[in-house]
Amino acid sequence: ETGVTQTPRHLVMGMTNKKSLKCEQHLGHNAMYWYKQSAKKPLELMFVYSLEERVENNSVPSRFSPECPNSSHLFLHLHTLQPEDSALYLCASSQRTSGEETQYFGPGTRLLVL
């Protein structure tokens, strides 16, 4: 395993529900990322946190709300999602230096919005 865990692994929610995705990294890294993976599309970077500060917000709708309480944990809070938000949500971490660092990915949460 890569040292990045995500829970839950699968999630089904209605459009009016509120849920949260959790990511935890056990690698001592200082940067964490949320990506959205949809079929036959490039991975979409959603958010980047470096040293617990958000440094990248890739024009993500406000129904997605990230939270990074410390360097090991990252959450993605979901509310009033749309069916097109159904996808695999991947968390990653890295030890931020000058950009050449490798990202380590969790197994993902497969989300289905009904």
Next chain:
Amino acid sequence: AQSVAQPEDQVNVAEGNPLTVKCTYSVSGNPYLFWYVQYPNRGLQFLLKYITGDNLVKGSYGFEAEFNKSQTSFHLKKPSALVSDSALYFCAVREVGGFKTIFGAGTRLFVKA
């Protein structure tokens, strides 16, 4: 703006034959280039990366990639494919000093026994 193109949705190879998965990129500055692999129900796993120096980069599981600056390409290669290499492969680029990694759409490799 940065971009990555993987022109083939799928590559089919017979076991034991060499394989190539193509990747071209566009970036305004100097690039860092990466290959990741994704097996079913798993996250992405790092294979190899180009930072600087030798244009031929060797990585995990016998894979290698060649950086070609003039053609802005970073094709993934392996001399002899295995059935277990069947997976989804992603090329990615990041500008030196940048936070953002841009991924391609992925190429599905199918190795037939």
